[in-house]
Amino acid sequence: MTNAGRNLLPSWNDGAAKQAILEFVQGLNGFPAEERVAVFDNDGTLWCEKPMPIQLDFILRRLVEMAEATPELRDRQPWKAAYERDYSWVGALMAEHYAGDDTNVKVLGAGILAAYEGISVEDFEAKSDEFLHSAQHPTLGRGYLECSYKPMVELLAFLAANGFGNYIASGGGRDFMRPISDELYGIPRERVIGSSSTLDYRTDERGGTITHRAEADYLDDGPQKPIRIWSRTGRRPILAAGNSNGDVPMLQFAQHVDKPSLRLLVRHDDGEREFDYTSGAEAALEQAANDGWTVVSIKNDWATVF
């Protein structure tokens, strides 16, 4: 490693992952700026996703509000679990999902969509913004906005300084992340790709209003990730970073026959500083080994996590 390299990415330990990143970027000398597109999953890649995705906390709080206002909802899932703070229902649902049973995922999905039915996109963003600037992570002793991974934020800045356009390609909600993507990651709102509900437009005196419908437009996960990346950017990225099985197609899509490319898979193996889990990442880890993707071990590759 060169001396210059030592000063870059200071939150990364010297090792194969940091080396791969630096060599990849150095190897792009003369590579067109407009083709420098990098895509990042968000939950578990740029910020923490345990004990539950941050957006799920946001939604459960809204379901509690709804159950408080409308007692009949307290006997129906997912409001019942939210109202009773029965997070085991959500945990069981994830285990069922990984076992191939999405019955309760659909029950939760319907609740998620109902939670913000009819809200304007501006009001939704204001709620997300306020939540993310005030709510605390349940176990890490820090606000949610302090739950992004410092080494990944450094990587984003390093790529931007090298002419990259960085995009978030998240399974989470596009409009949930937009209010904070620039502040947190230096990624402007037009570069946030993510899941979305269907939207309605109606004409009014204030220049028209766009509202959420209780219907998914698309879930930006699995094979939808490359499709949504293409739809947004019109390009095949040369760098993709993810951490779970839902990121596999996006990571595969960043392969090139005739151009350099880098695929990063974050491995959650640090129970002390973050969380230690492979559930939901088994296929991704296997694919990483087979295809030579760069596995980033939180324990070994990151000098600092947050």
Next chain:
Amino acid sequence: MTNAGRNLLPSWNDGAAKQAILEFVQGLNGFPAEERVAVFDNDGTLWCEKPMPIQLDFILRRLVEMAEATPELRDRQPWKAAYERDYSWVGALMAEHYAGDDTNVKVLGAGILAAYEGISVEDFEAKSDEFLHSAQHPTLGRGYLECSYKPMVELLAFLAANGFGNYIASGGGRDFMRPISDELYGIPRERVIGSSSTLDYRTDERGGTITHRAEADYLDDGPQKPIRIWSRTGRRPILAAGNSNGDVPMLQFAQHVDKPSLRLLVRHDDGEREFDYTSGAEAALEQAANDGWTVVSIKNDWATVF
């Protein structure tokens, strides 16, 4: 008008439209760069849409190819009309459409979707690129790539020089325009919003392939325009330009209570240099008069058209 103003937008005649543009941009002194979002319809706003939209010519040629390869198609619409060069069928269909009958619009739509079923996004772009670089406009005596309006191209450059992010928000196909948007308008491919078919992703040895399905994902027209602009940019534009009824919601969406905004409606009133028509623009022209949008008369406001 200042002397500086005279040197700007040289293809625009001095008049109310040019004045409104210059005053709007001068009034943005200190306005945040990231909120300088401008959206432009394409057909009839940035380039010529008569005697038929350029993309329709592209599609009819493909339908002819299909009918040549598969004789049974020659008795079925829209292949029959394409094969027999019976453009009156297409003309009648547009008249029916404006009269509220979309039966044949759907017949044509199914043909359009079938025309490129299964093609990869890269192959589709290569076909569009080749067509646009070689085909001639049927009556104007120029190639299609010379059918963009010079005053609008100047306006795009003027806005870009003033920190704007310019987007195309077209009813036409997003992936049809992407290969030429930068060359023609200085608009990079990630800023092209437009209609799209549903896409499929499948894993393969080359990093996965995205293909067109014979099913519309959405038609970027009418109320879908503000929705797709919001979905892509996360912002309410401060400038919108269109020319037809399908642009009305987009133009309304560029209204602001507390910020400057400019709405431009191109009026096709120059049968000598371009075309003279109001069909499909009646509601837009009425709305422009009611809401004080800036109407751009091709005949009076443009010194040069192409």
